[in-house]
Ligand SMILES: Nc1ncnc2c1ncn2[C@@H]1O[C@H](COP(=O)(O)OP(=O)(O)OP(=O)(O)O)[C@@H](O)[C@H]1O
């Protein structure tokens with residue numbers, strides 16, 4: 001059977017190395033790169049200062065932005081049979097929203113999330129970078145975004161668990177999606193070219 005055209009999403013918790021790896025993969029495979037825009041997000045700074053107060057605005061902002069980006073990606077690449085690599089999967093909206101929203105607001109968000117995303121094509125390959133807390137904290141510090149420097153390690157720890165659960169669920173709910181797990185603590189694709197080659201080889205098995 002003919003394999004579908006690659007629509008690859010790189011996923012993992014905050015600072016796992018998604019953008020870094022997605023950029024390297026796009027270059028290696030010569031695929032267009034779909035990259036999240038962080039600098040123009042007006043709510044992130046406020047959100048990290050007061051999560052309860054700003055969560056709904058922030059989650060809606062991410063959802064609307066990603067919806068627009070995904071719509072464009074489908075139109076420009078996926079529906080034309082062209083490959084693409086992205087530094088996120090739309091499902092991450094729901095992973096974060098379940099962590100940051102509660103009660104009424106979560107339910108409202110859930111309905112809007114499904115309404116917007118259920119009928120959109122999803123990535124057929126997910127490269128999931130699993131990374132432990134200490135590594136994430138180091139990377140966040142190294143990257144040095146001011147608004148992330150006081151991030152609660154407890155929040156990160158819970159997100160790591162949320163991602164683990166979400167990936168397990170996706171494996172059952174979407175058995176046709178290829179999920180490649182990378183050990184982000186052991187495999188350092190930035191410092192060690194041979195680690196990057198291992199990841200490329202794993203992905204190639206599924207293309
Ligand atoms: N394997 C690695 N080894 C060392 N440093 C890394 C590695 N991967 C990423 N980094 C560094 O860690 C920081 C975070 O990486 P990156 O921005 O790619 O993470 P991300 O998962 O896209 O983050 P976010 O969740 O905020 O979008 C950057 O400074 C990057 O250069």
Ligand SMILES: Nc1nc(=O)c2ncn([C@H]3C[C@H](O)[C@@H](CO)O3)c2[nH]1
Pocket residue numbers: 014036038044058059062092093096097100148
């Ligand atoms: N709450 C929340 N919901 C999301 O969908 C989401 N996506 C990314 N982020 C945070 C992580 C980095 O700090 C920064 C850049 O990725 O933004 C999110 N935060």
